[in-house]
Amino acid sequence: MSIVTKFSPNFTAGRKNYTPFAIVIHIMDGTLTGTDSWFSNPASKVSAHYGVGQQGEVHQYVKETDSAWHAGRVYTPSWSLIKTSNGQYINPNYYTIGIEHEGKGDTPWSDAMYAASAALIRDIADRWHIPLDRQHVIGHHEIYGAKTCPGTKVDLNKLIALANGNHTTPVNNDDDGDIPQKVKVTGKVTSRSRLNIRSAPDTHKAPVNIVEPGIQLAYDGYVNNGEKINNNSKWYYTEEGSWFWSGGVK
Template identity: 30%
Template sequence: MALMPGVTRRLIPRNFTRGGQTAVHGVLLHIMEGTLDGTDSWFRNPDSKASSHFGVGRDGRVFQWVDTDDRSWHASGANATWLSIEHEGRGGDALTPPQLAATARVIRWMHETEGVKLQLADTPAERGIGWHGMGGKAWGSHPDCPGNPIKAQRPAIIAAARGTEETDMNLTDAVKLPAWVPTTWPKDEGLQDGKITVNTALGSTYGHARRSAENSAQLISDVQALRAAVADLAAAVAELSAQGRAGG
């Protein structure tokens, strides 16, 4: 079994193929054209003949509907070889910051457990983070799923999933620290006047927390909270960088 910890398990009793995931070429991003709870209800309807491995709400909630060892029914000819994430919203919507960060956490888990490559995929022959419409007729003829805004956010999702500055985007600009980031770390860890570079924020944040938690009974919970915070920071920074590039 492959069930992601820390998400809401809403495993469906039908509308999937048990043990049918023959390979994992990557993950396809989808748009629900509806709400997370409404989609949850629809996937439980025998008439829907549809499902997804995961769904992510605009508030960052994550549902897992299908074990990743099983084949969800999300993209016709892609079902046996691609995992799936549905997103609450309508065509033309962009992911909200909580939604983007949650998607990145799911993809990071897929990378660690299923070997999903943290890179863009824009054709069925490629491997990585793809989108439903790229498969054309063989994948159900949904050219606008999940829509251009979400397709354009994939580099930001990958940046957050990697948890480092090592992306095809230059994310080394200094940014103001969010309120939750401690400001009492040693100067040699890169803090200056309330600013920190992305690579220092991600590397030093994890390193400092790990060192200070080594002898603590709270190690597991601290690291889990830290990874979520780091993913949120990376997503926010990547989104700001993308907006800056779009604005010229």
């Protein structure tokens, strides 16, 4: 996935010892270009971690390890996982990741925006071990009930299904007929330990290469139904046609 950095000055360094465990979906109520400008202005006092455009562009405004200013106000929340302490709400910015989307609340979402957002959500969920369900991918209005954000046109269940890889692109099988269907989305990950690179998503295939820990690997997509290892059957594939298990990378 290609991500353009447009870093905002509007954030809190770190996360007050919290770890992100949910993703908040927003609507920009405007254009991607306008949001770039608004988030770059210190006077706006707002930001999000990412913005996704109608054409599938992805901009990053705040690092995931820092707290963007996207969901700090809490009002009549319907989200059951919101944190409290001594009867007070803990600022959700500390434990959520915010994604803005181009358009207004009544603007239909393009297929490109759905696809890009789903791929981004999948990557974030992989990095932070966030479950992909409606308790962990939520609308902004579930934290701040005075708003309708992200509006009436987004289908959050569809977005989550896409992020889970439930919409796949058929491809030809290999000679043995054993390559599963692929989800096409690009990105980068880093090996956790020594990692075998194979010719198929199957440990019965002899390694074609071995990479050392800490090596960045680019992928062109993944499957969710490769060989299951430790209850995880997601495998990445590369442009060269090689495969590696998702449990071996971060």
